[in-house]
Amino acid sequence: MSTIAPTALIADDEAPMRDQLRVRLLQAWPELRIVAEASNGAEAVAMAGELQPDIVFLDIRMPGLGGIDAARQLYDRCHIVFVTAYDQYAIDAFEHGAIDYLLKPVTPDRLATTVSRLKRRLEKQPQDIGAQLAQLAQLTALGQRLLQPDPPDAKRPYLRWIQAQSGQSLRMVSTREVLFFQSDEKYTRVQTATAQHLIRKTLKELEEELDPDEFWRIHRSTLVRVDAILEVRRDMRGRQMLRLRDCAQELEVSRNHGALFQQM
Structure with missing residues (x-):
């Protein structure tokens, strides 16, 4: 050589x-x-x-x-x-x-x-x-x-980086930065405190790959980072709504997932 x-x-x-x-x-x-x-x-x-x-x-x-x-x-x-x-x-x-x-x-x-x-x-x-x-x-x-399949008690590696296309370049987004994932027609929206990105990975795929102690599904279209939740409240229609840190948008908790916040 x-x-x-x-x-x-x-x-x-x-x-x-x-x-x-x-x-x-x-x-x-x-x-x-x-x-x-x-x-x-x-x-x-x-x-x-x-x-x-x-x-x-x-x-x-x-x-x-x-x-x-x-x-x-x-x-x-x-x-x-x-x-x-x-x-x-x-x-x-x-x-x-x-x-x-x-x-x-x-x-x-x-x-x-x-x-x-x-x-x-x-x-x-x-x-x-x-x-x-x-x-x-x-x-x-x-x-x-x-x-070989992983043994039943093996701890599987969780997704730590999201690959988001940005024009002709690739942006690597740490899952620690993500506030929530939300379905957006053919794409999934990745929301951080400073930006949003669109990826083709589905919520179902993400839910299987993310640490369930860090991300909860609160709606059929939304996965939220647990430690980003600041407040859970009920609106005038009785819906549970989440307020997140560094984010103006509130997220709705569906009835099917309301048990996550039973004290409400």
């Missing part, structure tokens, strides 16, 4: 995530050349075969051929970096291995660490067969783990 003008390929099924990683990579490593971008694992394998990049950044979960299976076909040809939102897999599987990882959203500090590791590896001689077999074993173990 060449140590001059190293090359890389990015594979992620979400274009905004590819854009974000490309921009941050070029900021952290100006010499790096991004030679191609793929939207799934099969494209990544085909492009890597043709272009022979030094590094491939792979999203773990992509439609069709996922990142793990793609890595099994590429591990002996390039350096693999997984990009994942699933930190419970990343921490356990990669922390002490030869394969690096980045958690979404990718932060400049963590990316700088990955860049330093990659530069050191590119300076070394190609991996011997023992190191390659160790990588393959690590990939096989990770793939088997991802296929």
